[in-house]
Amino acid sequence: MQSFLAKYMTTSHMERRVRVRFAPSPTGALHIGGVRTALYNYLFARQHGGDMLLRIEDTDSTRFVPGAEEYILEALDWLSIGIDEGLRIKKSEIINHKSEIESIGSHGPYRQSERREIYHQYVKQLLDSGRAYIAFDTPEELEAKRAEIPNFQYDARTRLQMRNSLTMNAEEVRELLANGEKYVVRFKVEPNEDVHVHDLIRGEVVINSNILDDKVLYKSADDLPTYHLANIVDDHLMEISHVIRGEEWLPSAPLHVLLYRAFGWQDTMPEFAHLPLLLKPDGNGKLSKRDGDRLGFPVFPLEFHNQKDGTVSSGYRESGYLPEAVINFLALLGWHGSGDQEMYTMDELIKDFSLDRVSKSGAKFDYEKGKWFNHQYLQLRSNEELAEMFIPVLKEKLAAMNLPSFQGGEGGRLATIIGLVKDRVNFVPELWEQVNFFFAAPTEYDEKSLKKRWKEDSPRHMQELLAVLDTVSEVDWHKFYETTDDNGNTVTRWHLDDVVMPWIAEKEYGVGIVMNAFRICLVGAARGPHIWAITDILGKAETLKRVKTAIERINS
RNA sequence: GGUGCUAUCGUCUAGUGGCCUAGGACAACGGCCUCUCACGCCGUAAACCCCGGUUCGAGUCCGGGUAGCACUACCA
Numbered sequence A: 001m002q003s004f005l006a007k008y009m010t011t012s013h014m015e016r017r018v019r020v021r022f023a024p025s026p027t028g029a030l031h032i033g034g035v036r037t038a039l040y041n042y043l044f045a046r047q048h049g050g051d052m053l054l055r056i057e058d059t060d061s062t063r064f065v066p067g068a069e070e071y072i073l074e075a076l077d078w079l080s081i082g083i084d085e086g087l088r089i090k091k092s093e094i095i096n097h098k099s100e101i102e103s104i105g106s107h108g109p110y111r112q113s114e115r116r117e118i119y120h121q122y123v124k125q126l127l128d129s130g131r132a133y134i135a136f137d138t139p140e141e142l143e144a145k146r147a148e149i150p151n152f153q154y155d156a157r158t159r160l161q162m163r164n165s166l167t168m169n170a171e172e173v174r175e176l177l178a179n180g181e182k183y184v185v186r187f188k189v190e191p192n193e194d195v196h197v198h199d200l201i202r203g204e205v206v207i208n209s210n211i212l213d214d215k216v217l218y219k220s221a222d223d224l225p226t227y228h229l230a231n232i233v234d235d236h237l238m239e240i241s242h243v244i245r246g247e248e249w250l251p252s253a254p255l256h257v258l259l260y261r262a263f264g265w266q267d268t269m270p271e272f273a274h275l276p277l278l279l280k281p282d283g284n285g286k287l288s289k290r291d292g293d294r295l296g297f298p299v300f301p302l303e304f305h306n307q308k309d310g311t312v313s314s315g316y317r318e319s320g321y322l323p324e325a326v327i328n329f330l331a332l333l334g335w336h337g338s339g340d341q342e343m344y345t346m347d348e349l350i351k352d353f354s355l356d357r358v359s360k361s362g363a364k365f366d367y368e369k370g371k372w373f374n375h376q377y378l379q380l381r382s383n384e385e386l387a388e389m390f391i392p393v394l395k396e397k398l399a400a401m402n403l404p405s406f407q408g409g410e411g412g413r414l415a416t417i418i419g420l421v422k423d424r425v426n427f428v429p430e431l432w433e434q435v436n437f438f439f440a441a442p443t444e445y446d447e448k449s450l451k452k453r454w455k456e457d458s459p460r461h462m463q464e465l466l467a468v469l470d471t472v473s474e475v476d477w478h479k480f481y482e483t484t485d486d487n488g489n490t491v492t493r494w495h496l497d498d499v500v501m502p503w504i505a506e507k508e509y510g511v512g513i514v515m516n517a518f519r520i521c522l523v524g525a526a527r528g529p530h531i532w533a534i535t536d537i538l539g540k541a542e543t544l545k546r547v548k549t550a551i552e553r554i555n556s
Numbered sequence B: 001g002g003u004g005c006u007a008u009c010g011u012c013u014a015g016u017g018g019c020c021u022a023g024g025a026c027a028a029c030g031g032c033c034u035c036u037c038a039c040g041c042c043g044u045a046a047a048c049c050c051c052g053g054u055u056c057g058a059g060u061c062c063g064g065g066u067a068g069c070a071c072u073a074c075c076a
Helices: A004-012 A032-047 A068-078 A116-128 A139-148 A170-178 A227-237 A247-263 A289-295 A323-331 A346-352 A367-380 A383-400 A413-424 A428-439 A447-453 A458-470 A495-507 A511-523 A531-538 A540-553
Strands: A019-022 A051-054 A085-089 A101-104 A132-135 A184-187 A194-199 A203-208 A216-219 A242-246 A271-275 A480-484 A490-494
Touching: A019 A032, A019 A242, A032 A051, A032 A068, A032 A242, A032 A271, A032 A323, A032 A346, A068 A085, A068 A101, A116 A132, A116 A184, A116 A216, A116 A227, A116 A247, A184 A247, A194 A247, A194 A271, A203 A247, A216 A227, A227 A247, A242 A247, A247 A271, A323 A346, A323 A367, A367 A413, A383 A413, A383 A428, A413 A428, A413 A531, A428 A531, A447 A511, A458 A495, A458 A511, A458 A540, A490 A495, A495 A511, A495 A531, A511 A531, A511 A540, A531 A540
Parallel strands: A019 A051, A051 A085, A242 A271
Antiparallel strands: A085 A101, A132 A184, A184 A216, A194 A203, A480 A490
C-alpha cells in the first residue's frame, strides 16, 4: 500500500513526461549526422518511456527539395527509429518504393508550413508586448549597411538608425503596411544581459546578449516565421521536454532562452543537450555531403535522387549496409556505454543510453569501423536471409555475363554456398566475388596464383588426380563424417579426403602443391573455401570437367 | 574580426585527484591455425596540446596560451 505522501509526491511533483523531437528540414537527403541526432532522441525517449516526435521544419520555401520529406521518413523507418507522434511512414504501405505518410498525434499539424495561423498569433503577442518590432529594411539596404560598416549587426546599438517601427511613427508604419510593403518582424534583444543556458552535456554556458542580433522572427514575403520563432513556439505547443540537437545550435540557444522568457514560458522551457558534431575522416571540419563522394563512402542512409539539382547521393542501404550495423556504429560515434561493450542491439542501446556519456568533442567519421560493424552483423544473419538479400545482386551479375538467371528453389543451395563464404565479406554485394566460381567455370586463371602454385608437374598431377577422382562413386563424392583432430576439436572430414590424401602420400607428392593446383582448376585462383566443400557443391562431373579444361588451357 | 564550444594512441573512446608503468575497439604490424584466400585466436607498436598554479600526489581541479571546430543570413 502506498503512503499518502508517496501518492502526493508522485502527483504534484511528478516529473514532466519526456517528449523529444527530431525536426529536420526537407532540404535534401538526411545527413548521417542528422540520423545520429534522431537516434539519440529516440533512445532518450524510449529509455524514459516518453514520446519521440517528428516535425518537418519547412519554413524556408526556397530551399524545399521535393521528395526530401519522404526520404527522411523512409530513412528513419529503415533504421527502425520509431516515431510516436508527428509524421511517419504508414506501416505496411511501403510498396514498390511508394510510401504513404501519416500524421499521428493531437499537437499537429506537424509541418511548419501548415502552421502559419498559429505563428501569427505569437508574432502578434511579441509585437503587442514590445518584445519585437517591425522592420522595413530591404535586403539590399542591409547589404549596403554591412558593406559600409564592418561587423555591422542589427541590434540595440544600431536599430535606431534603421527603418523600423522603433524609428518611425505609427502612422508611417501603418501606411507602409497598407501599401503592402515587405517587412520582417525582429526580436528586440535587450543589451548587456548575461544569458545562462543550462546544457545537459556541457553544463552552464553564458553568453552576453550584446553579441546577439535582433533576429528576424517572421518574414512577410512568404508569410512564414524563421526557424527561431517556429521552433520555440512548436516546442512549447508540442510540450517538448528535452531539445537534443547538434552543436551548431549552441550559439543560438541563448536567443531561444530569451524567446521562451519573452513569451513567459520559462517555467516549461525544455532542457537542452547539444550533441558534438560529426567531423570529416580526414582533416578537420564538419562532415559534408561532398566528403562522401570524395572519399568513396556514403554519408546518407539511403540513396537519394535530388530532383532539384539532379544529383544522386549514395546510401548505406544500397551499399549493402545492415540497418542494425549503421545504428550501432552511429550510436558509438560520440557516445560510449557504461562498459567496454561494442556490439549493441537497439534494446541494449535504449537500456544503456545516457546523455552523461555523450562526448563533448566532435567525432571523426571512421568508415573502417563502420565496415567492421557491418561484418559483425552480417555474420549474425542466417544464410537464408543473406541469400535473399544477395539474389538481386546475383541476378544482375549473371545477366551481365550472359549466364542463365538464378531461378531459386534449388534446395537452399545458395544459402549453403553463402554459409561457406560469408565470414570473409563485409557487405552482401561482396559475396559475388566469393561465390562467382560456383556459377561459372573459370575462364581465366589468376596469374599470381599460377606463378606460386602451378608447377611444372602440375599438369601430370592433375591428370593422375582425375583418374583417382573418377574412381569415386557419385554417392561417395558427397560423403563426409565428423571426427576429432589432434586438439580434440570436432572437424568435418570428407570421404574424398580419404581417397586423395593416401594417394598423395603414396606418390610422395606435396599436399600443398597438389591441392593448390586442384584449387586453381576449380576456382581460377588460390582462394576460396575448403576444397571439398567446393567439390561437394560443384559435383563430380563439373569438377572433373574443370580439371580437364584447366590442364588444356593453362600453359597453352 | 567577434562570441562560444572542445582538446587522451592514426581513428572512436575509457578515465570524475592516488586503482594509470593510461584500459578497450577499429585500422596497422607480427605470429598461430591452414591445401589457398579469408575468418578466428594470440601478440606488438601506438596517446594524456603547451606553460604555470593548487595538492603529499594531476590525464583528472584552476589560470593562461595554443590549436581545432561551430556560430556570426529575411538558412535551418
